Amino acid sequence: MVDLRYHIASIVAVFLALGLGILIGSTIVGDDLLVDQQKKVIDRLEQQFEELRTKEAELTTDNEYKASLINKYENYSQAVQPLLVQNHLKDYQAALVVCGDSDVPAGLQNALTMAGAQVVTKTVVLGNMNLDNTEQRANLLNYYHLDAKTSTDTLRRYIAASVGTVITGKAQPDLISYLQSNGLVKFTGNPALPVNGVILLGGANNLGAYYADSFDRGLIGYLSSQGIKTFGVEVSGVTYSCMENYQKENISTVDNVDLSPGQVSLILAMEGEAGNYGMKPTAQKFMPSLTLNAAGGK
Numbered sequence: 001m002v003d004l005r006y007h008i009a010s011i012v013a014v015f016l017a018l019g020l021g022i023l024i025g026s027t028i029v030g031d032d033l034l035v036d037q038q039k040k041v042i043d044r045l046e047q048q049f050e051e052l053r054t055k056e057a058e059l060t061t062d063n064e065y066k067a068s069l070i071n072k073y074e075n076y077s078q079a080v081q082p083l084l085v086q087n088h089l090k091d092y093q094a095a096l097v098v099c100g101d102s103d104v105p106a107g108l109q110n111a112l113t114m115a116g117a118q119v120v121t122k123t124v125v126l127g128n129m130n131l132d133n134t135e136q137r138a139n140l141l142n143y144y145h146l147d148a149k150t151s152t153d154t155l156r157r158y159i160a161a162s163v164g165t166v167i168t169g170k171a172q173p174d175l176i177s178y179l180q181s182n183g184l185v186k187f188t189g190n191p192a193l194p195v196n197g198v199i200l201l202g203g204a205n206n207l208g209a210y211y212a213d214s215f216d217r218g219l220i221g222y223l224s225s226q227g228i229k230t231f232g233v234e235v236s237g238v239t240y241s242c243m244e245n246y247q248k249e250n251i252s253t254v255d256n257v258d259l260s261p262g263q264v265s266l267i268l269a270m271e272g273e274a275g276n277y278g279m280k281p282t283a284q285k286f287m288p289s290l291t292l293n294a295a296g297g298k
Contacts, residue, residue: 085263091116094195097124097198098201099211100242102238108257117270119189121190123186124185125209125215128184129185129211131155140158153214159184159218160219161218199231200216201233202232202242204239212242216242217249229252231254232246232247232251243276
């Protein structure tokens with residue numbers, strides 16, 4: 001649609017240029033042949049312009065139809081979702097970590113609840129994770145006993161490991177207080193409860209909130225060393241995707257967790273159907289294979 005509008009704008013500009021040419025030509029040159037040629041060019045451009053307007057109207061109608069169809073399919077998916085996920089994660093205790101700048105999709109919590117899972121802790125990465133503040137950076141380097149030349153990415157990996165100790169219930173209370181008071185993360189829930197797996201919500205629309213190759217991968221690495229599975233997810237419309245970075249850590253990923261099929265994919269992946277699911281080029285399959293049992297059959 002953008003290219004089409006640009007084309008239309010170009011034709012309008014040509015119209016104006018030719019109109020000016022006719023005016024100048026008829027006034028100064030008085031050449032009827034030149035004027036006739038310009039009028040023929042304008043007639044051809046008018047025809048092209050009408051064809052483009054017709055094409056734009058057809059594309060607009062087609063896009064509206066497809067948007068309506070997608071919305072209906074999503075409504076259908078939401079209707080059948082309980083049959084596909086109910087009690088698949090009975091007594092499962094999960095931790096949720098929100099990186100990047102995406103909000104937690106409203107349907108994600110509902111899907112986990114229907115599956116029987118409980119989110120026992122939620123960790124939100126905050127703006128100070130950019131480590132732009134010189135005084136704060138020096139404080140953190142001193143806290144972790146690191147050299148002043150330590151890179152920002154390496155420092156974020158140390159912070160990620162600290163967050164991992166909180167999620168796994170191995171952190172001292174003073175560490176939780178330190179991380180929160182420095183505006184790095186915000187913790188809610190009960191970290192004393194054991195977790196079966198961690199859902200890492202990544203992806204960002206602002207590059208300044210994108211730490212996939214430092215904090216995110218550092219957290220995944222720490223959790224893996226503790227025998228805790230991580231499931232990397234993001235919403236379908238993010239500008240900066242984390243999927244490729246997450247897959248380097250050999251974890252299951254879902255790139256459309258804001259949609260019902262993505263939520264079903266996550267539930268089944270957490271149940272044991274490992275894979276990279278979704279709609280983006282990094283996905284291997286749209287969804288896990290649905291067995292008769294998964295679909296509510298006998």
